[in-house]
Amino acid sequence: MEEQDFILCECELEPLRDFVASIEENFEVIIAKAPSTCMTMIQAEDSVEFQDFYLGEALTTECEVIVNGQRGYGICLGDEPVRSYCIAFIDALTQLPGADLKDVEALLTEQHQLIRKAEQLEYNQIMRTRVDFKLMEQE
Amino acid sequence: MGYVAVKGGTEAIHNASELAEFYRVKGNTTPIDIKQIRAQMRLAIDKVMGEGGIYAPEYAAIALKQAEGDVYEAAFILRAFRTTLQRNYYSQVINTREMFVKRKISASFREIPGGQILGPTRDYTQRTLDTAKAIETAIDIKTFLDDFDAKIDPEKLEGISTFGKVIDLLQQEGLLAPADPTEDRSLIDITREAIKFPAPRSARLQMMARAETGGLMALGYSSQRGFGSVHPTVGELRFGAVPVRVKDAGGRNRYIGKIEVTENEMITGSKAAKKGTPPYFTIGYGLCFGHNETKVICMSTLDTAMRRPEMGAPANDQEFVLYHTEGVEAMGFTNHLKLPHYVTFQSSLSNTRAAVERNNNANKEVEQQMIQMQSV
Numbered sequence: 001m002e003e004q005d006f007i008l009c010e011c012e013l014e015p016l017r018d019f020v021a022s023i024e025e026n027f028e029v030i031i032a033k034a035p036s037t038c039m040t041m042i043q044a045e046d047s048v049e050f051q052d053f054y055l056g057e058a059l060t061t062e063c064e065v066i067v068n069g070q071r072g073y074g075i076c077l078g079d080e081p082v083r084s085y086c087i088a089f090i091d092a093l094t095q096l097p098g099a100d101l102k103d104v105e106a107l108l109t110e111q112h113q114l115i116r117k118a119e120q121l122e123y124n125q126i127m128r129t130r131v132d133f134k135l136m137e138q139e
Numbered sequence: 140m141g142y143v144a145v146k147g148g149t150e151a152i153h154n155a156s157e158l159a160e161f162y163r164v165k166g167n168t169t170p171i172d173i174k175q176i177r178a179q180m181r182l183a184i185d186k187v188m189g190e191g192g193i194y195a196p197e198y199a200a201i202a203l204k205q206a207e208g209d210v211y212e213a214a215f216i217l218r219a220f221r222t223t224l225q226r227n228y229y230s231q232v233i234n235t236r237e238m239f240v241k242r243k244i245s246a247s248f249r250e251i252p253g254g255q256i257l258g259p260t261r262d263y264t265q266r267t268l269d270t271a272k273a274i275e276t277a278i279d280i281k282t283f284l285d286d287f288d289a290k291i292d293p294e295k296l297e298g299i300s301t302f303g304k305v306i307d308l309l310q311q312e313g314l315l316a317p318a319d320p321t322e323d324r325s326l327i328d329i330t331r332e333a334i335k336f337p338a339p340r341s342a343r344l345q346m347m348a349r350a351e352t353g354g355l356m357a358l359g360y361s362s363q364r365g366f367g368s369v370h371p372t373v374g375e376l377r378f379g380a381v382p383v384r385v386k387d388a389g390g391r392n393r394y395i396g397k398i399e400v401t402e403n404e405m406i407t408g409s410k411a412a413k414k415g416t417p418p419y420f421t422i423g424y425g426l427c428f429g430h431n432e433t434k435v436i437c438m439s440t441l442d443t444a445m446r447r448p449e450m451g452a453p454a455n456d457q458e459f460v461l462y463h464t465e466g467v468e469a470m471g472f473t474n475h476l477k478l479p480h481y482v483t484f485q486s487s488l489s490n491t492r493a494a495v496e497r498n499n500n501a502n503k504e505v506e507q508q509m510i511q512m513q514s515v
Contacts, residue, residue, distance in 0.1 A: 001391060001392070001393070002384075002392070002394050005393050005394035005395070006382075006394045009394060009395060009396045010396075010397075037224055038224050038225050038226065038227040038228070039193070039221065039224050039225065039226040039227065039228075040226070040227070040228040040229070040230055040383065040385055040395070041226055041228070041229045041230065041328070042194065042230045042233060042383060042398065043229060043230050043231065043232045043233065044232060044233050044235075044344075044348075044426055045232050046344065046422075046424035046426075046442075047235060047236075047304060047306055047402070047404060047424065048306055048310065048315060048404065048422045048424065049318045049422075051324060051340050051341060051344070051424075052232060052326045052341060053326065053340070053341040053342075053344040053345050053348075054326075054328050054329075054330075054341070054345045055233070055345070055348050055400075055426060055427075055428065056188075056189075056192040056193060056194060056345075056348060056349055056428055057192060057193045057194070057221060057226065057330075058193065058194035058195065058230075058383065058396075058398060059193060059194065059195035059198060059224075060227070060228060060395065062227060062228075064388070071389070073387040073388055073389060073391075073393070075228070075385060075387060075393055075395045076395050076396050077194070077383060077395050077396030077397075077398070078195065078196075078197065078396065079195070079197060079198070119239070119299060120296045120297075120298070120299055121288075121291065121293070121296070123239070123296075123297070123299045124291045124296050124297055125287070125290070125291060126240070126241055126242075126256060126258055127256070127297055128290065128291070129242075129256055129257040129258055129259075129260075130253075130254045130255065130256045130257075131254070131255050131256075131257055132254065132255075133249050133255060135249070
């Protein structure tokens, strides 16, 4: 679940949208709750005494669909109506008993690789700034 | 001072608003794209989100454009926008130990878990004006990006990892002061509940997380200069992205995206609480939306200061700190002074005129008495 959500929240929108558009007509889709924006209060804690506090809110989009009778929820940060719908659709689809998920899995695998690759490149650029400060008397 | 409403001026107000818009676009230049503001005004966006109390980079960019770059005004717009939407979710507590670290430094220890990672910083550069920015082109940007990408070998990439915290090492060694069992640890939400003093620490941290950076800096700096007894050192300062998770309507845990935050743990040497107890270190905590190091350094300084009430040190006074660093309220109150106060001023004017007249009459009486006395 976490990995699927991670991929669908972090991948580029276009391939996700195109994928859902290419298969949704094979299903009966009822939009139980059209994509709409709302707020999520972000909870945090101090790292030493673990005192909980509220950091602030984050703009969120949520959507609820029923695909062949199976309910699915899509929630993501930002004003992202298309993405939240796609997440809800795939959430429902992956819970449908007996559904053929080969194409979904292929999309998830492909997008996961792209996200990880991009993250790894960024990480390696960041690691170029790792420094080993020496004390003044050291050479 | 009393307040009396005035009416009228609708047309002039409308025209003034239109004139403001005219001044925004009168150069007839290419409209700034929201994507450009998001990408190239990263730190301004982060300030607006932090002070607006809402994580929404795209909307912060729109607010910044609408406010002609005024960060206060943009934060004000976001705060107002915030109230128009329902809060449907509370996230699980975000865990900064699983941060995708983009910057991580310590001023207390040279060697820290994973090393010092400078990340995107201008800390070690000279602040010389780069006039080449005035003639920067899309080709320049592309060339830079290509060169930058070429600096790493995609075939030899280091795996991503998270890093242990400096503070955990001190904790493991038993050098940190134990939590005060008498401190109020209740969790309150200052956007739903009016703050009362003394405020629990949760309220103090929440208010500072959305406080105005300059206000926090002024008071944090006062503490660092000696108005109070906090002499802090940065234990660890981190900037990066952390995952956000909520429960959906079906009760399942869901990942919904990541937010960028800056975090700082400030170490302060402590006096022994009582005779026979060791002088533990105490930690002040700072966390805010986006990349804003000044804010979390000052927030963590003030977190420690406010736990040590002290006469004559504004930074150690909760009410002073929290009320005066609340940027939107401070700006609102300050700027309301520009709005019509005709009736109250007229009343003041009448009183002053009457007092001046009474004083003049009294002086005249004295003068007459003097003349009479001289003539006797």
